[in-house]
Amino acid sequence: MKTAGYSIKDLEVLSGIKMHTIRIWEKRYELLSPNRTDTNIRLYDDEDLKRLLNISLLTKNGYKISKVSQWNDAEIKDTVIKLTSSKTSYADYIDRFMFLMVELNTVGFEKLLNEVLSEFSFEDAHFNILFKLFERVGTYWQVGSIFPAQEHYVTHLFRQKLIAEIDKLGSSEAGKRTILFYLPENELHEISLLFYSYLARKSGYNIFYLGQSVPFEDLEKINAVKEVDYVFTAFINSIPPDELEDYLIRLRECFPKQKVFITGHQVRQNNPALPRNFKTVKDHHEFKKYLG
Incomplete structure (x- = not known):
């Protein structure tokens, strides 16, 4: 039995997909398989969230949910990798960061951070991607209620980058x-x-x-x-x-x-x-x- 811990509202905040849409996809395409409490409240696990984050990235880039719903996890992942290897928008970067946070993939997260900082100016990267990343999971830079371990690591990494840039200015x-x-x-x-x-x-x-x-x-x-x-x-x-x-x-x-x-x-x-x-x-x- 899988461990469940996310409400449907958590999924909405973290993926950017409205709860109403998640319910429709779940019923029509069986994309997710949540556990339910005794009071019939949906609870989702990390695998549900990862799958939804990948699907969110694909649908935001023009893929039809009717088509994506027929793919298995490997096909979804391969398509995401191909998509993100090409030029990526601010929103796409945020989705990729979210996925790496859920996986606690610190190596991948730091690699993606370096990619963002080389692709955009330091200011644009922080304001249009990194700040928005933390807004996605609640108020400015408050992610601890859902991702305590990830939040500590990510905040520390961003803090190091900022301090290094400030030091360069003298x-x-x-x-x-x-x-x-x-x-x-x-x-x-x-x-x-x-x-x-x-x-x-x-x-x-x-x-x-x-x-x-x-x-x-x-x-x-x-x-x-x-x-x-x-x-x-x-x-x-x-x-x-x-x-x-x-x-x-x-x-x-x-x-x-x-x-x-x-x-x-x-x-x-x-x-x-x-x-x-x-x-x-x-x-x-x-x-x-x-x-x-």
């Missing part, structure tokens, strides 16, 4: 202003923060990087001894709208003269009222315009 001596980068307390997913700090460093700004889970008291202490011109932070973990707005008010009191940039899933979702010196950052293109 320290800024151009006399441009200083930007403080940090994440609020209990915010641990810092990849997007590192990416934006990379953009700032590349534009010649001095970077004061504090990283993840910074207590507010530490910000107050730092502000008393370190002069910064801008502050950049992100809100990713779930937070009630009123708590987010209260935090922003405290942040303005701490940095009344600096321009404060904020980004993240919670900012987009809650659309909080912003103090006058605050600015939301939608994406890296917008932030680069602010940097000048």
Whole structure:
């Protein structure tokens, strides 16, 4: 008996295929064979997910589900390999990364990451593929609820690549202003923060990087001894709208003269009222315009 652990909603999030479509394919073509709980809830295993990810890649590239449904796993896999050996879109790369994550294929994942970084610019690769990869499995960079082992490995790999690129830029001596980068307390997913700090460093700004889970008291202490011109932070973990707005008010009191940039899933979702010196950052293109 196979081990089951994914709900149909998990499959929708991970594959990008709507639950309604999965149900139709399952009934009409018998593509998947989930277990069911005592209350008749579908539960799928890794093999179901891998098969769906491959089928998703094929159907997004024009293959008819009626045809693909007649193939066995080997035929599906061979077709995917042939397809991905040709020029691949952003979405195709994301699907391939997802499959390798499920398989815990660390060698394949790193090989594909290097392929992406050679195919696209560093910025395009991160914003259009790597960020979207983590969005696929939930909010920005929050994949731990489904893939704890894979998430740790992948995050570590991306973090290494980002830090290496930042190190290549060296320290800024151009006399441009200083930007403080940090994440609020209990915010641990810092990849997007590192990416934006990379953009700032590349534009010649001095970077004061504090990283993840910074207590507010530490910000107050730092502000008393370190002069910064801008502050950049992100809100990713779930937070009630009123708590987010209260935090922003405290942040303005701490940095009344600096321009404060904020980004993240919670900012987009809650659309909080912003103090006058605050600015939301939608994406890296917008932030680069602010940097000048």
